[in-house]
Amino acid sequence: MTLTTQARRSRSQFPAPRFTVKPSTVLGRGSLIVVWLVFMLPIYFLVVVSLKTPSQTASHPFSPPIEPRVRNYRDALNASSGTGSASFVQAFFNSVIITVVSVLILVIVGAMAGYYLGRTSSRFSTAVYLSFVAGIVVPLQLVIIPIYRVMDRLGLDGSRTGVIILYVGFLMPFSVFLFTSFVRALPVDFEEAAMLDGCGPVRAFVSVALPLLRPIVGTVAVLDAIAVWNDFFGQLVLLSGSGKETLPITVFSFAGQYTARYDLLGAGLVITIVPILILYLLLQRRVIEGFSSGVRG
Amino acid sequence: MAKHSSAASPDRPSTAVQASPADDQSAGLAARGTGGQSRGNRSQVRRGPPIAFLLPAVVAVVGVVVLPAVVSLVYSFTNYDGFNPTHWVGLDNFRTALTDPQTRSSIVNTLKLAVFVLILQNVFGLALALALEKKFFGRSVLKVCFFLPVIISSVVVGYLWQYIYTPDGVLNRFLRLVHLGSLARPWLGDPHAALWAIGVVIVWQLSGYAMVIYAAGLQNVQSELIEAAALDGANRWQRLRYVKLPALAPAITINIALSLITCLRLFDQVVALTNGGPGYSTDTVSTVIYKQAFIQGRYALSAALSVILGVIVFVVVGAQVTVSRRAEAR
Numbered sequence: 001m002t003l004t005t006q007a008r009r010s011r012s013q014f015p016a017p018r019f020t021v022k023p024s025t026v027l028g029r030g031s032l033i034v035v036w037l038v039f040m041l042p043i044y045f046l047v048v049v050s051l052k053t054p055s056q057t058a059s060h061p062f063s064p065p066i067e068p069r070v071r072n073y074r075d076a077l078n079a080s081s082g083t084g085s086a087s088f089v090q091a092f093f094n095s096v097i098i099t100v101v102s103v104l105i106l107v108i109v110g111a112m113a114g115y116y117l118g119r120t121s122s123r124f125s126t127a128v129y130l131s132f133v134a135g136i137v138v139p140l141q142l143v144i145i146p147i148y149r150v151m152d153r154l155g156l157d158g159s160r161t162g163v164i165i166l167y168v169g170f171l172m173p174f175s176v177f178l179f180t181s182f183v184r185a186l187p188v189d190f191e192e193a194a195m196l197d198g199c200g201p202v203r204a205f206v207s208v209a210l211p212l213l214r215p216i217v218g219t220v221a222v223l224d225a226i227a228v229w230n231d232f233f234g235q236l237v238l239l240s241g242s243g244k245e246t247l248p249i250t251v252f253s254f255a256g257q258y259t260a261r262y263d264l265l266g267a268g269l270v271i272t273i274v275p276i277l278i279l280y281l282l283l284q285r286r287v288i289e290g291f292s293s294g295v296r297g
Numbered sequence: 298m299a300k301h302s303s304a305a306s307p308d309r310p311s312t313a314v315q316a317s318p319a320d321d322q323s324a325g326l327a328a329r330g331t332g333g334q335s336r337g338n339r340s341q342v343r344r345g346p347p348i349a350f351l352l353p354a355v356v357a358v359v360g361v362v363v364l365p366a367v368v369s370l371v372y373s374f375t376n377y378d379g380f381n382p383t384h385w386v387g388l389d390n391f392r393t394a395l396t397d398p399q400t401r402s403s404i405v406n407t408l409k410l411a412v413f414v415l416i417l418q419n420v421f422g423l424a425l426a427l428a429l430e431k432k433f434f435g436r437s438v439l440k441v442c443f444f445l446p447v448i449i450s451s452v453v454v455g456y457l458w459q460y461i462y463t464p465d466g467v468l469n470r471f472l473r474l475v476h477l478g479s480l481a482r483p484w485l486g487d488p489h490a491a492l493w494a495i496g497v498v499i500v501w502q503l504s505g506y507a508m509v510i511y512a513a514g515l516q517n518v519q520s521e522l523i524e525a526a527a528l529d530g531a532n533r534w535q536r537l538r539y540v541k542l543p544a545l546a547p548a549i550t551i552n553i554a555l556s557l558i559t560c561l562r563l564f565d566q567v568v569a570l571t572n573g574g575p576g577y578s579t580d581t582v583s584t585v586i587y588k589q590a591f592i593q594g595r596y597a598l599s600a601a602l603s604v605i606l607g608v609i610v611f612v613v614v615g616a617q618v619t620v621s622r623r624a625e626a627r
Binding site: 028029032035036039040042043045046049058061062109110112113115116117119120125128131132134135137138139140141142143144145146147148149150165166168169170172173176201202205226229230232233236237247248251252255260262265266269272273276277280281284287288291292 | 357456457470569583
């Protein structure tokens with residue numbers, strides 16, 4: 001450990017202020033900036049097209065709008081209620097409900113299962129764990145048809161509950177996998193101490209392990225939430241035409257109805273992504289760490 | 298009540314067992330879970346969590362993943378379409394899947410796309426991660442920006458790029474502007490270009506994801522190894538090849554696996570960009586699965602395709618992970 005810390009300390013002296021700017025650095029940084037600009041162009045174009053009239057876009061596609069046409073947004077919001085599917089606003093609420101409920105269940109149930117699998121070593125638990133891992137790879141397409149038929153028969157077709165059940169089941173292997181990895185890395189000492197003091201295993205879980213699991217709960221919540229929020233296929237199959245559509249479906253219907261009206265569609269797309277963009281910008285580090293640590297495990 | 302605080306504070310590991318009157322109260326509390334241990338028995342049969350902890354998750358997965366997968370498998374051997382009486386047809390659906398032009402081209406397209414995206418996404422992701430390795434002013438802003446498309450809904454990404462790709466849209470206009478007008482074409486309307494155009498969109502969307510994983514992997518590379526290599530006179534490329542890349546092997550494995558899992562099931566962006574057209578030239582297995590089941594009502598054929606997809610994903614990812622694990626060990 002000392003060697004690394006020493007190395008780290010000396011490493012931190014590397015980007016010390018330089019008095020000469022190396023041409024290779026300028027070239028490197030410069031090309032990075034160019035790459036960044038090109039990379040961000042689509043987003044720029046999205047905003048631009050959403051603030052112009054179609055004729056303005058046709059004549060001057062690259063330039064920023066002279067008079068931003070905020071009306072497009074109002075028009076898009078109004079138009080979305082007439083597409084035969086839920087409006088953007090309603091779809092937003094549907095997406096929120098589905099995401100929040102699904103993630104809550106996934107976190108609670110997943111943590112419990114992960115705790116069991118992480119703290120029990122038996123052939124049974126290993127077999128179950130491997131089955132969960134295998135379940136991560138299963139594509140949604142493989143299970144969707146029978147689920148659709150069953151939901152239909154149960155009367156859950158077109159209901160938010162049905163979709164929630166789908167996601168809870170489908171994202172469970174991944175969530176349990178993450179929880180198990182983390183629990184295994186957690187030293188048993190604290191729970192053992194608690195149980196020596198007379199705690200039952202349930203209480204050891206609730207009072208001792210859970211607080212220590214907070215970081216992975218955050219990771220699982222973020223990853224699952226993004227997966228549920230952005231999923232299109234599952235929601236398309238189960239919720240189309242139900243009146244309880246979610247954002248991805250509303251975007252799809254809207255685009256279908258207003259083909260080539262990129263001013264309206266652009267506004268609609270921006271409306272759709274603003275909430276998650278705001279969350280992302282607020283929680284950037286959490287989100288990025290969640291993605292990278294979640295898969296490193 | 299003193300016992301509660303000791304149970305909840307992890308700062309006092311391995312407390313010596315203290316016989317005190319308070320034990321009676323906590324033993325009573327401990328007795329509630331699954332059958333209390335008598336408080337005299339302190340030799341440690343450490344009871345693990347009750348199996349009840351595992352059950353809800355298992356029920357969920359069995360109900361939503363395992364059973365439907367099995368049912369799909371069964372469907373794929375029948376002629377189930379929801380209307381006519383169902384009977385066994387053996388491998389007919391699979392035969393159709395492999396010979397019918399739409400389904401066959403969808404399998405080929407899916408594989409082409411997967412390879413294309415896999416390579417480009419990882420090359421860009423790694424390049425970006427390397428470029429952003431050392432701290433400099435604005436580094437985290439760049440990182441956040443490159444990762445942004447990952448969290449945008451794929452449907453949105455699809456329609457956004459549909460706009461960019463329109464024949465009179467920004468891409469073609471730009472090409473004409475820089476005298477590369479001969480390259481301008483109806484990107485999504487040209488059967489030869491459309492698939493790759495879609496691939497570019499996916500690369501744009503997902504490079505940030507690869508970048509983040511490589512960045513995390515790079516952080517773990519022991520800095521003294523890099524410095525030692527630098528001191529030994531290794532230049533940038535040599536440092537990359539001999540020190541960083543081997544250390545990144547696990548990250549590469551993960552990235553490839555995730556990329557494959559994602560690309561083999563591409564649906565959202567394809568639907569938004571071309572809906573499989575023109576003709577069948579951009580259909581992927583997922584789009585065909587959807588169309589066959591929910592537009593044409595051929596559930597059995599769709600199920601067969603989904604089984605094929607499942608098998609492809611399993612085999613490819615399984616093989617890749619196994620090979621990588623062995624390579625990592627070397």
